Amino acid sequence: MKYALMGILVAAAAQPALGAEHPTRIPVLEQVKHPHTYYWREMYMPQLTSGPSAATFSPDGKSVIYSMQGSLWRQAIGDDTVYELTAGAGYDYQPDWSPDGRHVVFTRQHGNTLNLMLLDMETGIATALTGGDAVNLEPRFSPDGSKLAYVSTALDGHFGIHVAAFNGKTLQNSRPLVAGKISEKYRYYYSQADHAINPAWSADGDTLYYVSNPETAWGTGDIYAISVSNPGTPRHVIAEETTWAARPQPAHDGKRLLYASYRGRQWHQLWITGVDGKYPLPLTFGDYDIWQPRWSPDDQSLIYVTNEDGGLALYHHTVVGGARQKVEAKKRVYKRAMQPLEITLADDTGKPVAGRVSVLGSDGRHHAPMDARIHADDYMDPSRADHETHYFRCDTHCTVMVPEGTVSVQASHGFEHKLATAKVTVGGSATPLSLTLARNELPEAFGTFTSADMHVHMNYGGKYKQTQALMAADAASEDLDIVYNLIVNKEERIPDIAEFDTGLKRFGGVTVYQGQEYHTSYWGHLGLLHLDDHYLTPDFSSYWHTGLASAYPTNAVVQDLAHEQGAVSGYVHPFDGAPDPEKDAKVTHSLPVDAALGKTDYLEIVSFANHENTASVWYRLLNLGFHVAAGAGTDAMTNYASLRGPIGLNRIFLDGVKADEPASLKAAIRGGQGFVSNGPLVGLLVNDAKPGSTLNFGADGTTIQVKAALRSPVPVERFELVMNGEVLKTFDVLDDGTSADVEAEVQVAGSGWMLVRAVAKASHPFVQDIYTYATTNPVWLVVEGKPQTAPEDAAYFIAWLDRMAEHAGARDDYNYAWEREAVLADIAKARKIYEGKLQ
Template identity: 50%
Template structure:
C-alpha cells in the first residue's frame, strides 16, 4: 500500500502529462448548487469534532473527529480511536441503546455507505453497498430498525427505513416516496427531500425535516408514524438550511433542534411534539448544531464553532453549565510520527502557506487546530478522494501514521510549488524545511498587487471566520487584497456586522481586508458592489420568488446607480457556466448586455466561480463593440467552509498600481484595466510601450513582448485580437516559463494575451488553469470587424430578457414593470442600431467612470 500511495501522489502532481477529467465530489447526487448542500448537510473532514452520540451511561461519548470515530468520557481528557479506515473517513456515529454497537457513515471518495462497529470486538460490518450517499443513520430505541437518508434510486435525499439484525439490513424501504413540488426552487431540487431523522422514545415515530411547497430553506419539522407513513404531520414551520436536526427528549415532551430564525447564527431551540411556540435554549454569535440528548435526558452534546474551528461541548439541561470535551491526550490505533514543517521564503523568512499532507493510510492529515479544507472536485484516475489541505503558519506540527508521507506546499502563484515524499518514523520527530523559490514576472510588465474581489467570510459553513483569520488565510495564499462581499444566505446576512466602508482593522502591512457587498438576484445576475462609501444596500436582493421580495424590480441598472452614487465600483460576478444561447436557452434573463451599453458596469469577473472560457466569449463580443470593460477576478470562496472549490485567492486579479497597496489604487487600476486575471499563470504583455488597459492610436505593425511564469504546466499561450487567435507561442521545457518578443501586424480593435489548458490540473483547484490580460486597444474607433454581428447577438439576447421580464407576474406595481421593460427596450434598440451600422453611442445614462 505505501508504494501505491507514493505512485498515486506522484500522478497527482504530474499535471502536464495526463489530460485530467475533473468531476464533482459525490457526483451521484442530483441536486442544484452542490457547494451549499455538500457543506451545510453532508459531513466533512475537520480536525475538530463534527458529531457525537452518548453511550448508555450518559457520561461517555462516541464522536467523529479527523475522519475517525473516538470514545471519550465527558469528564476525561483522553480520546481513544475506535475506527481508522485506509483511504476513507468516518462520520455521524449513533450508539445503540444497549451500548454494544455504533452505526456510522463512511466516505471513501466514491460514495458514503453505512457501517456498524461492534464496540467489544472492534469488528466492522458494511450495512449498505449501493454506491449512493447514505447519511444520518439513527437506530430505533430497541435496536431492531434503522432510519437514514439516502440518494439511492433517485439522486435525491430521501428517508429510508430497514429492519436490522446481526446479519445486516432487511426489508429496506423508502418511507415517504418521491414528490415533486409545484413551486420552482432555485437552490433546491424540484423534488421534496426528507432529512434529519430521529426516533421518538417509543420507537413508533420519526421526526424529520421536509420541504413540500417550500421555496427557500430546507423546510419544516415533521413527524411520521413508521407503521403508517400516510399520517405524517407538520410539527413546526422552519427555514434553517440543512441542519435543524430535530430530536425528541427521552421524556418525549421537548423537541430539540437548531435554528437561525431571526438571527445570523444557528443556536439551539426547544418546542414540543405539538409544535408549541419555540423558545431559544442557547445564545451567541456563532453556531451550535448537531445536538444530541443523553439517554437520561440530563445533558445535551453539540458541536460549536465559537473559537473558529469545531469543538465538542456538553451542556447540563437543567443549569446550562457547559464543559468542553477536549481530546488533550489521544490513543490512536496506529503508531505515530511527529512532523514539524518549517516554511521560508527566498529571504529565509518564515511564511505561511497552503499545505497538503497525505500519509501512509491514504488519508489527509493536518495539525490538531488547523482548519481542514476539501476541494469540490477531482480526477478519479489520479486521486482516491478530493484534495484536502490546510494553512500552515510556519512552523506547524502534526502527528501522522508512521510510514511514507507526501507533503505539498503552495504559496500563491509567484512561488513554485514544493513537494516531497519522506519516511516518517514511529515515535520520532521529522523536521521538514521548505524553501520556497520565487518565479515572478520581469519588472518591465508592471508592479502588481493581487486582489480577490469576491470572498464570503462566513456563509453558513463548519467554521466561524473573522477578519483576523481571513487576513491569515489571504497571507498564506500570498494575496494582497481580500474583498469580503457581505451577502444574504436566504433570510440571514452572516457578516452584516462586519460591514464597514474603510479597511478592516485586522488588515496588516502585507494583507488588506476590505468589506463590500454582493447584490443577489439570480434572475438578472449577481453584482459585486465594491468601494461603497456610505452604507450597505438593503434589501440586498430582489426577484426572490414566493417571498415579499419577489418583484424583479429593482433591476441591476437601478442597483448600479445606487452603488455609484456612493462611489461604488460595480461588476458582474461569476457570470456564465455555459455560453448563453439566445436562440435555444429555455430562459435567458441575465441583464449584463443592457447594463454594459447603459454604462453601469465597471468590471466583469472573467475569472470566477463560473466557466472562464464561456465568460470570456461573452466578454470578447462586448470588447468587439468598443466597450472598455475590464476583467476582474473573484473566487466566490466561502471562506468558512470545510468543503469549497478553492481557497481565497484561487481566482485573483493582478493590478498594476505602481507599488501602491491601498484600496483606492486597486480600484483605479481595476477600472482602467491595468492588469490580468488568473488562477495560476502569471502573464506579462507589452505592445510597443503600451500595457493592458492602454490605447495605441496607430494600427499596423507593432512590437510585442510577452512573458509567462506559471506554477503549473500550460498547454496554450496565445495573443488574441478581436476574439481570434493571431499568434500562438510554442512552449518548451516544463511549459511553465516563457519569454518572447516579435513583430505583428494588427488592425483596429483590441489585443490581449491568454494562457489556458484543455483540462484540469490537480494543482489548480479550479475547472482548468486559465489566465488573461486585459486588452490593449488599437485605433481611434476600436470596433472589431464582427461588431455588427456581435451587436445583433446581444440584441437577440435582450429580446429573450425582455420576454422573461414580461412573463413575470410578481412586480409590485405596473410602474415597476414599465420602468424595467423600458430600460431593457432602450438597451436593445441601441444594440440594434449598432447592428445596423451606427457608431457606438456614449452611455445613455451616467455610470461609474
C-alpha cells in the same frame, strides 16, 4: 490578418477563441442529484475536520463517541484522554451508539461515496452495512435497537429517509419511508424533487421526526413527524428555515423537541418546543453556531458541536442551569502507530513563509495539525486520486501526526512562487521536512502588481466561524494582498452584516475591504466594491413566491445606487455556458443592458463559472467597443470545510497601485490595469504599452511590437495571443509548460484590441478550479478612420435583449405598472445602442 514573428512574416489561420472542452475534474459526490452542491455538501454532508463534527452518548450517559480527523473516538465525560476506535480506509463520521451498547453505526466516506458501517464494540471490527455508489448517511438506531433509520440517495439520487430491520449484524428489508415527491413550486437553490433528511426516533419507537421541503420555495424545509408502521400523511410539526442544520431531537420523555435554528438571528442556536411544535423558545444564545445536539439518556444534559472559537469543539451542557464542560482531547491514544511530521516552509532566500499544505499519509487519508482548520476541494480528478484533496494553512512551521510509512506533501505560497512537493518516509520518531517555495515572478517590465480576490464571503453558513484576522492569515498564506469580503444574504439572514465598514483594515501585509454581493438570480449577481456610505438593502430582488418577487429593482438601478456612493460594480460568476438566445429556455441575465448603458465596470472572467465561456461573451462586448474590464473572484466561503477553493484561487493582479489606496484601486479595476488568473502569471506589452492602454495609429495602420511573458506554478497547455476574439498565435512554452518569454510583430490595419491568455484543461491539485486559466486585460488599438465593426456580435445581443424583454414583460409579479415599464424601457434603450452597432 497577418502577424510577423521575430521579423518573419507568416500567414495566420484565425482560430476560434474557445478551446475544446475536455475537463478532467468531476464534482465530489456527483451522484447526488440536488443542485448547488457547494451548499448542501458543506451545510449538510459530514466533513473532515480537526475538531469534533458529531457525537453520540453511551447508553449509560457516562461516555461519548465522536468523529474527529476522519476517525471515531471514545471519551469519558470529565476525562481528557480519548481513544481512537476506527482507523480504516476512508473517513468516519456520524456515530450512533446502539441502545444495548454493543454496536456503533456510522457513516464512512471511502472514495467518492458514503456508506454505513457497523462497529462491534467488543471486537473493534467494523463491517459494511450498505454498499454501492449511493450516498448513505445519518444512521440512527430505534429505541429498542431493532431498526435503523438513515438517509440515502439510492432511490433516485435525492436525499430520502429509509428504514431497515437490524438483526445485530446486517440490515434487512430496507425500504424508503419519505422520498421522491416532485413539488410544483419553482425553486432555485433546491431540487424540484423534495428531500427528506435528519431522521430521529421518538421514544415510542414508531415515530420519526425529520426535515423536508414539500411545496417550499426557499430554505431546507420544515420539521415533520411520520409513523414508521403506518406512514400515511406526515404530520407537520413546525415551519423552519435552517440551511440543512435543524436536526430535530425528541427527548426521551416524549414531550419535548430540540433543534437548531437561526430564527430571527444570524447564527444557529438551540431551540426547544413541544412535540406539537407550538411556541418554540431559545435554549442557547450566542453569536456563533451550535449544531448536532443530542439528549443524554436521562434528558438532563446535552452534547453538541459549536464553532464559537473559530474551529469546532464539543460541549457537554446541563439543561437546567446551563453549566458547560468542554470535551477536550488533550491526550490521544491512537489505534495505530503514529509519529509527528515537522514541516517548515521558507522561500529561496531562507525567509520563513506561511503556505497552503496538503499531507497524504500512508493510509491513503489526508492529515492535518490538531488545531488546524481543514479544508477540502469540492472537485476531484479520478485519474489522480480516489477522493478530494484536503489542505490547511501552515504558519511557517506545523506539526502533523501521521501513520508510519510514506507521506506525500505539497506546499504552495500563491502564484508568484513555485510549488514544493516531497515524499518522506516516517519511521519510529519525529521526522523533519523543510520545503522551499522559490519565487517565480514576471519580469519587472510587465508591471509591479498588487493582487486581490474581488469576491470572498467571510461567513456563509459553513462549519467554521471566520474572523477578519483569521481570513487575512489565510490570505497571507496564499500571498494575497487584498481581500474584498462581499457581505451577502444566505436566504433569510446576512451572517456578516455587522462587519460592514466603509474603511479598510490591515492585518500584517493583508488589506481587507468590506463590499457587497447583490443577489438576484434573475438578472445575475453583482459585486459592489468600495461603497462609501451604506450597505444596500434588502440585498436581493426577484425572489419568487415572496414579498420581493418583483423583477424591479434591476441591476442597472442597483449599480446606479452603488455608483452614487463612489463604488465599483461588476457581474460576478457570470456564465457556465454562454447564453444562446436561439435555444435557451430563458435568457434574463442583464449584462448586455448594463454594458451598453455604461453601468458595469467589470466582469469576473476568472470566477466560479466557466472562464472560456464567460470570455466568449466578454470578447463580443470588447468587439463592440465596450470597455468592460476583466475581474476575478473566487466566491470563496472562507468558513467552509468543503471550500469551493482557497481564498485567492481566482485573483486580479493590478499594476502600479497600493493596497491601502482605494482611489487608485478603483481606477485600476475600471481601467483594466493588469491581468486575472487562477494560477499562471501573464504579461503583455504592445509597443511597450500595458493592458488597459489605448494606442492610436494613422489611417494606414502600422506594425506593432508585442512582448509576452508567462510564469506559472503549474503547467499550461496553451499560451495564446488573441486579437478581436481570434487566436493569432500559440506561443511555445518552456520548463514543462510553466515559462515563456516571447516577442512578435503584428500588422494592424484596423481598430480592435489584443490580449494574451494561458489555458490548461488537465487538472492540477494546486488549481482547485474547473481548469487553469489566466488572461490579461486588452490593449486597445485605434486606427484612424477604421473603427472596429462586429455586426454578428451586435445581432447576438439584440436577440438576447429580445428574449429578456419577452420574459420580463410577461411577468405578473411586479408591484406596480411603472416597474414593468422601467424594466422594459432600459432593455429598449440598450437595444437601440446595439442597433446602431449593426452598421
